Amino acid sequence: MEKNHRGTAQKKEAGMMGQRQREQVQRGCAVGTVVLLAWLCRVLPLEGLPSGLQEACGILRSLLYLSLFAGWGISLYNRTVHPQVRRLLLNVDLLMLFWILVRTLRFQLNTPPGMDRMLGYLYYAPMLGIPVLCVQLVLTVDRSERYRLSAWARMLWLPSAVLLELVLTNDLHQQVFRLQQPWNENYQYGWLFGLVVGWIVICILLAFGIIAHKSRNPRILRRLPLPAIPMVLLGVYAVLYGFHIPLIRQFLGDMTIVHCLMTAASLEGGLRCGLIQSNTGYVELLRVTSLAVQLVDRQGNVYCCSENGRMVDRRELQAAMHGTVQLDEHTLLRSAPVQGGYVMWQTDITELVENMERLKENRTELAERNYLEQQNYEVERKINALREKNRLYDLLQRQLAPQIIRMDQLLTRYRAAPEADKRQLLGQVAVLGAYLKRGANLMFLAQQHRYVPSAELRYALEESISSLELAGVECAMEVTHGVRLPAEAAAACYSRFESVVEGALGQLDALFVRAIWKDHRLNLYLSVETGADLKASCPAAVQEAPGSWVLNDHFEGGAPECGTN
Numbered sequence: 001m002e003k004n005h006r007g008t009a010q011k012k013e014a015g016m017m018g019q020r021q022r023e024q025v026q027r028g029c030a031v032g033t034v035v036l037l038a039w040l041c042r043v044l045p046l047e048g049l050p051s052g053l054q055e056a057c058g059i060l061r062s063l064l065y066l067s068l069f070a071g072w073g074i075s076l077y078n079r080t081v082h083p084q085v086r087r088l089l090l091n092v093d094l095l096m097l098f099w100i101l102v103r104t105l106r107f108q109l110n111t112p113p114g115m116d117r118m119l120g121y122l123y124y125a126p127m128l129g130i131p132v133l134c135v136q137l138v139l140t141v142d143r144s145e146r147y148r149l150s151a152w153a154r155m156l157w158l159p160s161a162v163l164l165e166l167v168l169t170n171d172l173h174q175q176v177f178r179l180q181q182p183w184n185e186n187y188q189y190g191w192l193f194g195l196v197v198g199w200i201v202i203c204i205l206l207a208f209g210i211i212a213h214k215s216r217n218p219r220i221l222r223r224l225p226l227p228a229i230p231m232v233l234l235g236v237y238a239v240l241y242g243f244h245i246p247l248i249r250q251f252l253g254d255m256t257i258v259h260c261l262m263t264a265a266s267l268e269g270g271l272r273c274g275l276i277q278s279n280t281g282y283v284e285l286l287r288v289t290s291l292a293v294q295l296v297d298r299q300g301n302v303y304c305c306s307e308n309g310r311m312v313d314r315r316e317l318q319a320a321m322h323g324t325v326q327l328d329e330h331t332l333l334r335s336a337p338v339q340g341g342y343v344m345w346q347t348d349i350t351e352l353v354e355n356m357e358r359l360k361e362n363r364t365e366l367a368e369r370n371y372l373e374q375q376n377y378e379v380e381r382k383i384n385a386l387r388e389k390n391r392l393y394d395l396l397q398r399q400l401a402p403q404i405i406r407m408d409q410l411l412t413r414y415r416a417a418p419e420a421d422k423r424q425l426l427g428q429v430a431v432l433g434a435y436l437k438r439g440a441n442l443m444f445l446a447q448q449h450r451y452v453p454s455a456e457l458r459y460a461l462e463e464s465i466s467s468l469e470l471a472g473v474e475c476a477m478e479v480t481h482g483v484r485l486p487a488e489a490a491a492a493c494y495s496r497f498e499s500v501v502e503g504a505l506g507q508l509d510a511l512f513v514r515a516i517w518k519d520h521r522l523n524l525y526l527s528v529e530t531g532a533d534l535k536a537s538c539p540a541a542v543q544e545a546p547g548s549w550v551l552n553d554h555f556e557g558g559a560p561e562c563g564t565n
Contacts, residue, residue: 031068034064034065034067034068035068035261037064038060038061038064038065038068038257041057041058041060041061041064042061042253042254043250043251055108058104058107058108059104059108062100062101062103062104062108065100065257065260066097066100066101066104069093069096069097069100069260069264070097072093072264073090073093073094073097076089076090076093077090079271080271080276080277081277082140082141082143082145082277083145084140084143084145084147085137085140085141085276085277088133088136088137088140089137089267089276091129091133092130092133092134092137092263092267093264095125095126095129095130095133096126096130096260096263096264098125098126099123099125099126099127099256099259099260100256100257100260102119102122102123103119103123103254103256103257105119106119106120117170117171117179118168121167121168121170122168123256124163124164124167124168124196125164127196127200127259128160128163128164128196128199128200129160130263131160131199131200131203131204131207132156132157132160132203134203134204134207134267135153135156135203135206135207135210136149136153136156137207137276138207138210138211138214138275139153139210141214141275141276141277142214156203159199160199163192163195163196163199166192166196167192167196174190175190175191175192176189176190176192176193176196177189177190177193178190189242197238201235204231208228208231211224211227211270211275212224224273224275226269226270226272226273227266227267227269227270227273227275228266228269229269230262230263230265230266230269231262231263231266233262234258234259234262234263234266237252237258237262238255241253241255292345292346293305293343293344293345293346294312294317294343294344294345295338295341295342295343295344296317296341296342296344297341298321298341298342299318300314300315300317300318300321301314302317312327312333312344312346316333317333317342317344320333320334320335320342320344321335321337321342327346329353330348330349330350330353331346331347331348331349332346332347332349333345333346333347334346334347403432403435403436403439403498403502404436406432406502407429407432407433407436410425410428410429410432411429413425414426414429423471423472424471424472424506426470426471427467427468427470427471427472427473428471428505428506430467430470430471431464431467431468431471431501431502431505432502433467434460434463434464434466434467435464435494435498437463438459438460438463438464438494439460439491439494439495439498441456441460442456442457442460442487442490442491442494443491445487445490445491446487446488446490446491449487450486450487451484451485451486451487452484452485452487452490453484453485454479454480454481454482454483454484454485454490454517455481456485456490457479457485457490457493457494457515458479458481460494461477461479461494461497461513461515462477464497464498464501465477465511465513468501468508468511471508473508473509473510473511474509474510474511475510475511475512475513476511476512476513477512477513477514477515478513478514478515478516479514479515479516480515480516480517480522483517485517485522486522486555488555489521489522489555489556490522492555493515493522493524493553493555496524496538496551496553496555497513497515497524497526499537499538500526500528500534500537500538500541500551502537503532503534503536503537503538503541504528504530504532504534504537504549506532507530507531507532508528508529508530508532509529509530509531509547510528510529511526511527511528511529512525512526512527513525513526513527514526520556521554521555521556522554522555523552523553523554524551524552524553524554524555525550525551525552526541526549526550526551527548527549527550528541528548528549528550528551529547529548529549530547530549531547534549534551538551540552540553
């Protein structure tokens with residue numbers, strides 16, 4: 001079956017190659033016929049014919065050339081892949097069409113001498129522009145689609161623009177053409193004409209020099225004469241035309257057409273030999289590739305197929321235009337749009353299928369292993385969580401043990417105390433309870449987070465102050481806000497506050513606390529009115545006056561984070 005498919009593919013490809021060769025021959029014959037017919041319209045003797053018929057032959061000749069170069073421009077657009085190269089080639093073609101149109105207006109209309117000279121001067125717009133476009137073209141052919149011409153390449157337009165301006169103003173200075181008065185076709189070349197010709201020759205030589213430098217491939221170098229020969233012939237023709245050789249003037253006297261045909265032949269040679277990337281040559285490419293590739297049109301007709309390409313049913317080809325199609329268990333058919341159709345390629349997924357089978361075989365085993373590992377992980381996670389809880393509880397028990405013992409003592413006294421003292425004892429118990437609650441919270445946060453909102457410290461101080469006020473103590477506070485404080489600094493600050501309060505508990509009359517973040521540290525200021533000696537509970541406390549104590553302390557912790565609390 002595969003051999004039959006292969007034989008069918010080879011026969012079909014041979015038939016398509018023969019068809020393409022016939023199409024190329026037909027196009028060549030059509031171009032030759034158009035050129036020959038237009039040439040005959042010029043060289044055949046028409047003096048004895050009516051003037052209307054002579055003018056009709058001239059117009060027909062111009063229309064033939066305009067149609068020929070317009071068709072060539074369409075062909076360039078369809079065959080050229082690189083967008084920048086396509087733009088430059090189309091600009092060359094447009095200048096040729098402009099040149100032929102100006103020539104038609106000059107010779108087919110009875111224009112006055114002044115306008116006739118100006119139309120002749122306009123010949124030099126394409127003559128100076130096409131060589132510059134050719135230089136920019138050879139600079140672009142091997143570049144990426146995002147390539148942009150360098151500054152010096154764009155500056156090539158400056159000499160052409162200056163020389164064109166000098167040609168167009170020749171009537172003022174007579175340095176390009178020295179004309180005789182009254183104006184006629186007899187003229188001599190001025191020194192500026194040499195500059196014009198020299199600049200054209202420089203651009204052409206520069207273009208071929210760049211091509212020779214870039215074409216390091218010997219195969220391409222051997223084909224370099226294909227675009228070079230027309231330009232050499234054009235140079236010989238220009239010299240002979242300039243010396244007014246009668247035979248040249250008689251049979252090839254239309255300089256415009258000869259220039260356009262030779263330039264087009266040179267560019268076409270560049271396309272044929274591969275110097276300019278074109279949308280052709282797929283048959284040769286697919287013949288040597290090891291990939292299974294097909295080129296099809298939008299209706300699913302196969303244009304060409306590689307040696308390894310398997311013949312595919314048209315319905316499958318049409319389905320592949322909209323997405324991937326699985327031809328069999330081990331082959332996928334994919335596509336990508338190209339100009340005029342699609343490129344189809346077949347992907348062998350045998351290795352992928354085998355890997356999928358192995359994955360299916362291992363899936364159950366992996367699932368069982370994963371389940372056991374998940375169970376082990378959950379058990380280990382729970383054990384670690386319990387260990388962490390026990391560690392935190394042990395830490396809190398060690399650090400809060402003095403407060404718990406003192407609270408137990410106060411509650412024992414509370415049960416035996418008279419009614420007059422119970423309120424004060426209850427307030428002291430509330431102070432210790434507030435610290436047990438808020439202090440434990442800050443310790444938990446310090447173990448789990450590096451920073452805490454400043455609101456956590458404010459809530460802790462507010463709850464302690466509320467309990468102090470319940471015990472009859474006048475209190476005031478000021479706490480920083482809007483930042484995230486280092487958790488350890490916040491816990492240490494609250495602990496220091498509690499040690500001072502507990503040192504004066506039962507004899508505390510008034511208290512003012514300020515906790516402000518400044519200079520990369522948490523600054524604590526306490527002003528206490530009490531009859532107790534705070535030195536025992538807080539050695540850093542300073543007695544300013546009998547019954548008046550002040551504490552200034554700070555807690556390092558690095559820079560805080562900005563926050564909203």
